[in-house]
Amino acid sequence: METEGGRISGSQLLALLVLTRLVPVTIEFPLVTGIEVPQDAWISSLVGTVLSIPPVLLMVHLSLKYPDKTIIEYSQLLLGKFFGKIIGFVLVWYWLSIAATMLRSVGDAYTTAVMPETPILAFILTVGFLSANAARTGLEVVGRLGEVNMLVVLLFGFLTLTLPYKVMNFENLLPVIAKGIRPIMLPTGTAISFFVQFIILGMVVPYLNNPQTLTKSSLGAIAISGFMMTAFTVALIAVFGPTVSSLMLPAFSLGRMISIGEFLERIEIIPMGAWTITVAITLAFFLWASAVAIAQLLGLRRFQALIYPLAAISVAFSILFFESFLDLELYFKEVWVPYSLTLTLGITIILYVASLIRGRSSASEKVIGSCHRNG
Amino acid sequence: MSPKWLSKFISFIFMTAFLASTLTGCWSRREIETLGFVTALGVDRTEEGEIEITVHIAKPFAVARGTEGGVSTEKGFWTVSSTGSTAFEAMRNLLLQSPRRPFYAHNRFILIGEEYARAGVKDILDLFARNGETRRLARVEVIKGSTAKDFMQQVEFELERLPSEGEEGISRSVEVGLSSQPVECTLNSFLQWLETEGMEPIAVRLELIPKKPDAPINVGELLREQVRASSKHGGAAVFKGDKLVGWLDETEMRGVNWVTGKVKSGILVIDQPNEKGKLVSLEILRAKSKFQPEVKNAQVSVTVKIEAEASLGEIQGTLDPMKYPQAWTEMESQMAEAIKREVMAAISKAKELNSDIFGFGAALNRKQPKEWASLKDRWDLEFQRIDVKLEVEAKLRRMGLVTRSSEPK
Helix, strand or coil: CCCCCCCEEEHHHHHHHHHHHHHHHCCCCCCCCCCCCCCHHHHHHHHHHHHHHHHHHHHHHHHHHHCCCCCCHHHHHHHHHHHHHHHHHHHHHHHHHHHHHHHHHHHHHHHCCCCCCHHHHHHHHHHHHHHHHHCCCHHHHHHHHHHHHHHHHHHHHHCCCCHHHHHHHHHHHCCCCCCCCCHHHHHHHHHHHHHHHHHHHHHHHHCCCCCCHHHHHHHHHHHHHHHHHHEEEEEHHHHHHHHHHHCCCCCHHHHHHCEEECCCCCHHHHHHHHHHHHHHHHHHHHHHHHHHHHHHHHHHCCCCCHHHHHHHHHHHHHHHCCHHHHHHHHHHHHHHHHHHHHHHHHHHHHHHHHHHHHHHHHHHHHHHHHHHHCC | CCCCHHHHHHHHHHHHHHHHHHCCHHCCCCCCEEEEEEEEEEEECCCCEEEEEEEEEHHHHHCEEECCCCHHHHHCCEEEEEECCCHHHHHHHHHHCCCEEECCCCEEEEEEEEHHHHHHHHHHHHHHHHHCCCCCCCCEEEEEEECCCHHHHHHHCCCCEEEEEHHHHHHHHHHHHCCCCCCEHHHHHHHHHHHHCCCCCCCEEEEEEEEECCCCCCCCCCCCCCCCCCEEEEEEEECCCEEEEECCCCCHHHHHHHHHHHCCCEEEEEEEECCCCCEEEEEEEEEEEEEEEECCEEEEEEEEEEEEEEEEEEEEECCCCCCCCHHHHHHHHHHHHHHHHHHHHHHHHHHHHCCCCCCCCHHHHCCCCHHHHHHHHHHHHHHHCCEEEEEEEEEECCCCCCCCCCCCC
């Protein structure tokens, strides 16, 4: 019995991972908002990207050991039914909490930037409903959506980055690391804490056309999204200087600085388009993963039935978790980094250690068995 | 009729209805006829201590061409002010007087009265950075010797129907750099200067120029009118922190632009080498400059290197550069002297106002962050005794379409 019948290609997985990582670049950008030494943020971005490679490679390595099983299935295999299911539910909780923050972000961004009178629920419901419909159609559709729209988002990002060239002053990037290493560490942690969301690839591996492309697509996703993030950071510092740490929606503010001639201006619709697309597709991806995970945990045949309830839960979470935009910013600043890092790294390391122990014991069992037969 | 087909049809209807009702954005809808487009905004403080906002709102029916094809003779804008204890409240109070909701997205100018600027502008700028309707690219300009309200009630330009269009035209030629005497200052750059260590903000200086009343109006075919007052854009308002502390005139401002490398063009006037009391004007063609701060033995020095090229634009008296090639080199050295004079004027004025408008401190921070960390607390004192070394390389390249000036018999 298979809960998900579709298959996606390595490049589709890459697109989904890139979009996942770009959500916290196109809307709020916790890497620059509220940090101590704004002109060093780009270093944090670079270092964070590089430091994210080992944990993601560990996740990839673990998944490739069991290429026909999702992380939900092999954690039960490695830790036994009970502990494996606990890990599964923790992961579902993690994905749903991310879905809730994404919904809240997009709602808050719309109400802050363009339509302050509209109730936030109007945006959250629209995006949630559309994403749920996409997720119901299965991984194949979500993957194709991602593949097409990643190019759109990268184009939008590229335009937002380059068009305000007139107001850029690259002297703002200097001096480099003048205040020591310590102020760089927290933003670096923030950068990594979003990369470890890639643990979701554990859900996709059995549905890949060719599981061997996994390493390439995850590293490619890190490279592309890391490059975009660093480029954004550099552009933001060049345009806004030290005031960048005061920006609520940095990419949107960057789009508002575009003014070329007298005709190409007021095109903040570009970053808005980017944030809507990234959130909608990433949300569909996360809803799909949570639904398939729950279906596998409980032994259900169809995950589709779970999508609407899960979407409704994330909409409710997004309203209940946060009272205001300030709550969301403080969540990213104070809660998110330790929460995401310990949860994902913790699970990955536990599973990896378990797989080592199991690998050794099963190997020795085999040896013992063969001895018996010989004897 | 299969049930599967039916359920698909029903979900299609449902989706369409859902999207149609949510995607139109009817909640925050604003029709264009209900909006009054603010083209300029002024800030003052009343005698009672309240904040007074003055706006120019464009009158679309007066600016647009009439159906007969002629241009309406009506004034193209409406000036209105209101007060409140904060700027946002004052702006909202405008609604009590304006039949159309003031819409700030197209506002290009934030004008600040001199008195208000002297008390500090930070509080007012927060609103414009925070609000989603206003733009960070709006220009920050300070009115010398007047309140923003007085200025906005009187100023008009002969060539444009809206004063903001007039000021925009002037700002554009400033941006291109035809005179290099004023400064460019948007809200974004002002906020940055305010937060950058070792750098003080400067803003555009505007002055009201009263015009003499016209000669008695002759009754004739043509409508003769003259604006009562116009404005002049030049020099700069110098801030210390967020408080206005003084003014730079046009020469001093170009001195600042020489240092920061923003001079693109302009006219330099020097003595005629051949004839006493006569002058020569040079047109600056291009200029490059950079400055390097340095700390040696607890003394901060700045080396400013300027390279400028000019062409001979005008000669008074008689001079034939073909016959006296040494006059050419003399004019070049005079040109270098003229540039030095402008830079020194700017530096002594900045020292007098004790405001590091060049960003010498910021440059030092970029180059030697450790030295800067030890200096920044007493930068006010260090800036006073900063030693500026000037290296100017001036070149005359062309002389126009004639060689000698005309020689009357």
